[in-house]
Amino acid sequence: MKVKLELFGASRDLSDNDFLEFNIEKKISIKDFKKKIINYVDERFKGNKNFKKIIETSAFCSEDNNIISENYKITKDQKIGIIPPIGGG
Amino acid sequence: MLHAKIIDLKKEKIEVNKAEEFVSSSKFGASLIFKGTVRENNDNKKVTGITYDSHDAMVIKSFEEIYNEVGQKLKIKDKAVYVEHVKGYLGLGEISIIIAVACPHRAETYILSRYIIEEIKKRSPIWKKEHYENEESEWLKGNPIQAN
Numbered sequence: 001m002k003v004k005l006e007l008f009g010a011s012r013d014l015s016d017n018d019f020l021e022f023n024i025e026k027k028i029s030i031k032d033f034k035k036k037i038i039n040y041v042d043e044r045f046k047g048n049k050n051f052k053k054i055i056e057t058s059a060f061c062s063e064d065n066n067i068i069s070e071n072y073k074i075t076k077d078q079k080i081g082i083i084p085p086i087g088g089g
Numbered sequence: 090m091l092h093a094k095i096i097d098l099k100k101e102k103i104e105v106n107k108a109e110e111f112v113s114s115s116k117f118g119a120s121l122i123f124k125g126t127v128r129e130n131n132d133n134k135k136v137t138g139i140t141y142d143s144h145d146a147m148v149i150k151s152f153e154e155i156y157n158e159v160g161q162k163l164k165i166k167d168k169a170v171y172v173e174h175v176k177g178y179l180g181l182g183e184i185s186i187i188i189a190v191a192c193p194h195r196a197e198t199y200i201l202s203r204y205i206i207e208e209i210k211k212r213s214p215i216w217k218k219e220h221y222e223n224e225e226s227e228w229l230k231g232n233p234i235q236a237n
Contacts, residue, residue: 059234081144081147085233085234087231088210088217089210
């Protein structure tokens, strides 16, 4: 299945696009999906520590705009948003 | 009565007079307009501007949640609230957020306005990338959002 990771804030530095796409073989929890993103950083950005920290401290949101827990299972093609630490105003 | 919007600076401007108009009513004896603006210095660095990013749908949802909970949490029932936040690039002194509130009495407006800005900072998915005099830029460290 295809998981489209929509990028916001500091995570936008992970790509020139607004998103990253991952091909995932079977259903996966957010906790394990995070590991996939970290693997991507290892391969693409030589393990850039700042990028890894962004991923580790981020929350994730579903297509219906709810923050989801690390146990949330992705079971089909879908969009997931990465929500790095926030600070507007 | 709530107005909540993200202003995409590529398409439109943020305007204080619209906020003033929205909260003007003879129902209310007090109104207050808060503006957040880009300042020239942060952490001893000379700032030249800020790029704001937002998850629009979640931001609007957070504004609505904050508005809906003040009746119970702050016991403020009669109110008009106008909240707009920009996304895109702003130079020094330009407005990033407007929070206009109106209530029957002045004390409520101060409490309400302060509550809204503090909650937005904690809960609304908005990010700032500061740009500096030396042409460098960086995303500011923020507060992690926790899943419920």
